[in-house]
Amino acid sequence: MSEILTRQDCLALDAADPLRELRNQFTLPEGVIYLDGNSLGALPAATPARVAAAIQQEWGEGLIRSWNSAGWIAQPQRLGDKIARLVGAAPGELVVADSTSVNLYKVLSAALSIAKADAPERKVILSDRENFPTDLYIAQSLCAQHGLTLELTSAAELQARLAGGADIAVLMWTQVNYRSGQMLDMARVTALAHAAGALTIWDLAHSAGAVPVDLKGAQADFAIGCGYKYLNGGPGAPAFAWAHPRHADRFWQPLSGWMGHAAPFRFDTDYRPAQGVSRYLCGTPAVLAMSALECGIDTLLAAEPLGGMAALRAKSLQLSRLFIDQVRQRCAAHALPLASPLDDAQRGSQVSLAHNEGGYAVMAALIERGVIGDFRAGASSEAEPDLLRFGFTPLYTRFVDVFDAVTALAEVLDSGEWRQARFNQRAAVT
């Protein structure tokens, strides 16, 4: 455990933080400490004007002409090239389209199309028992369609399972677990999967914009990711999809809409996929939503002159370590087992604390005090506890925010105020 930092120490850390100016890119509400950027990123200050221009000038004035004059038609590739810079991919390798779930359907189909050609005897999709449910649901659908088996394992058992993995067609994993924040070493796991002859799909929902990702360096096969978490693209923002160039002209995906056609404006009767990852496209691009997403991506690219994702990662780890230390020191009277890895190398950009007695109410009481994290129910067991989740987004989270959040947590727990009935009136929370 580190020395005990005071609030003054945290203010000093903020003052010395080389990334401190990046926070000015965001519009954050007064009186709120926002520790839920892992669920929905905060609003970039540039977004309202950019979307207003897309609506009023491009749509309102330009009307149909803006497909060309405002570059709407090239948005999926243009934004894809920007995201590529954040995840270790090259221009032309990544496109923005649809939702994360829809894109997972495409990339899993794509991987299966290649596995079927190269190794038709492999019948297993291997994934994480604790994967985000939508990933499992999409895999279940494709397993039912293709006569495959979805087998679930854990990060701890993964290496042993891959060692005997001659039956595995595809390893599909979310690099940073949405509950615990546990992060896998993509290069190492990809190498193990490849050694077993399996293809890899990486869900970067909690990685892209949160931790350095090097898809090409890891020799990964396929990837998808989310636009509304660490990319700050706004609620329900479009998602992205990537394929390694060695697969990009070869894979098949079933959502064969006109925008993924080799020549969409020839209006041919027969489908012919576009070159490369543009075949991931399906329907007409979501222009307005992509305008907002681009502003979000730009908040991350603004960190490039300051060291980019490596610098953001260093600060993220400082923030999450500070949070862990402060909770240990200042909430020691309460049972709050750490549900995230203590080892920096295995921790994404969030920290989860177990609280089976009243996690939902504790979070509700925190939110009333202006500290916004979120709650994820478990099986209320030791193996899968109820969780308080706190996300740290180095673009806009300050060290003093961490200190003040722990102050609020300590007060909520010390006072027992969370035991009041009003804090336990559950509503759906994403």
Place this chain on the structure above:
Amino acid sequence: MSEILTRQDCLALDAADPLRELRNQFTLPEGVIYLDGNSLGALPAATPARVAAAIQQEWGEGLIRSWNSAGWIAQPQRLGDKIARLVGAAPGELVVADSTSVNLYKVLSAALSIAKADAPERKVILSDRENFPTDLYIAQSLCAQHGLTLELTSAAELQARLAGGADIAVLMWTQVNYRSGQMLDMARVTALAHAAGALTIWDLAHSAGAVPVDLKGAQADFAIGCGYKYLNGGPGAPAFAWAHPRHADRFWQPLSGWMGHAAPFRFDTDYRPAQGVSRYLCGTPAVLAMSALECGIDTLLAAEPLGGMAALRAKSLQLSRLFIDQVRQRCAAHALPLASPLDDAQRGSQVSLAHNEGGYAVMAALIERGVIGDFRAGASSEAEPDLLRFGFTPLYTRFVDVFDAVTALAEVLDSGEWRQARFNQRAAVT
């Protein structure tokens, strides 16, 4: 042919038009006559402020809390209920989600899931040779996956084909053809399909908000439609999907994302579809895009006290008839065969004129004069000519706009200005 109307007559028609105030709901650029609402609807005046509020208050201030407090989570159903009023469906029968192409994949899969259970020997999907390509591409994908055949026919041959239709699983048709504007009688064709034992899928891309649609009255089985054409939802707006209640708790669709789960926030490991059409949902709803779409839908619902879709249809037919008459009278020196049905009952809300010699250049010259329609290339044959398309959206198109558009067309043709090289520099146009 009707009597020749003068510009003064058209102004008088506008002054007497009971729907004339509906135009004030839109922000239209100065100096433009917009006849392309069949491709991209115009900007509602309410949209910029509504989207700004969704961005600044709901996202910026409310952050993650807005999933509940701003009702984001219920948007797909709430907007679906509004669209239902325009297409003869009941509340709870229709949802907004994803793109038209993605939704077609879902509804075609849904129809096939039912056909497979009830009539597994039927192996044909029947569609329109001139259907919008994305519909054919999606059907080709599903045919390849399910071992089915996509058979293409024409509206003229449809009745005879259905009469011998014991092999047809699903009839998939776009009610109003995107090229010719030809409209099918949904009730009659659905009855023919049902008599043959086939299910029906109606693509309402050029119907919803353009012509009265009565899905329930027609006993249709499945339908989809587009948000960015006559619904004025903005470029790439989310689309919608419907199922007749007799199928709604029974169909399967493969895009089994978490938002279509019976209990998304239980984070169960196994997929269990939601009741009814909510199982069409897949990923996280596109909140910002849906905020814009809702303003567009509201511009149509504002016509309800004035007679709703029936009144809009009456004006739409007046507009398209006026256009046809004016072109015949004032462009008589030029070969411009009508490529849309002359019979009102068979014509949607657009008029297409054939121009094989230089359709693209003629449209480019018109656009330079501020008259915006669009161009759709054909095989440049008599059977499938190049087309100039003009859409008439009675919410904002005036009779004098029709007159002035024909004036511009006559001038472009009479002057021969479209023969200048600069008008033939093609760019992609959606």
